[in-house]
Amino acid sequence: MTETLALLLVAAAGPAVAAVRAAVLAVAACAAVVLAPIVRYGLDYPAALVPVAALAWGAAVALGLILRDADARHRRELERIRTEDRLQLARDLHDLVAHHVTGIVVRTRAAQALAEQR
Known part of the structure; x- marks a missing residue:
């Protein structure tokens, strides 16, 4: 009870x-x-030790679940960091390519303007 x-x-x-x-x-x-x-x-009664074994088993399960959760959180954090790094690299690459394409367009327009003047 x-x-x-x-x-x-x-x-x-x-x-x-x-x-x-x-x-x-x-x-x-x-x-x-x-x-x-x-x-x-008392300790002489074997059935009295069943809750002790159940507690030890429960503690082992709880520890395993805690470790599994910590590992899952760690993996999610690593994936978030990787995603942020990839996005930053993509932004940098986009800026670089856009800068070069803009330079190409400016040179092409300048060449066209020079060609029209001649």
């Missing part, structure tokens, strides 16, 4: 409180779920 009450408390209060308080409630609920059977039955 204690474990269920602790989990219901976290589930009900989680969205309504700040992130830090929700994290504290989640840790307290995990502690209640893990420690209640151990306190109630």
Whole structure:
């Protein structure tokens, strides 16, 4: 009953409180779920260690998800930087080509103007 009450408390209060308080409630609920059977039955009762194994498994999954999210954010940031670099190179190339084409047009017009005068 204690474990269920602790989990219901976290589930009900989680969205309504700040992130830090929700994290504290989640840790307290995990502690209640893990420690209640151990306190109630002792370490000699094998079923009391199941929540400990579940907590270790959950911690491993959480760590894996955190690392996966960090890797995904890192990849998105690298892609954003690459895209910005490509756009800057494209702008520079466009400016360079436009400058040269403008020079070619000016020379062509000048040559046409000279040819008409002769």
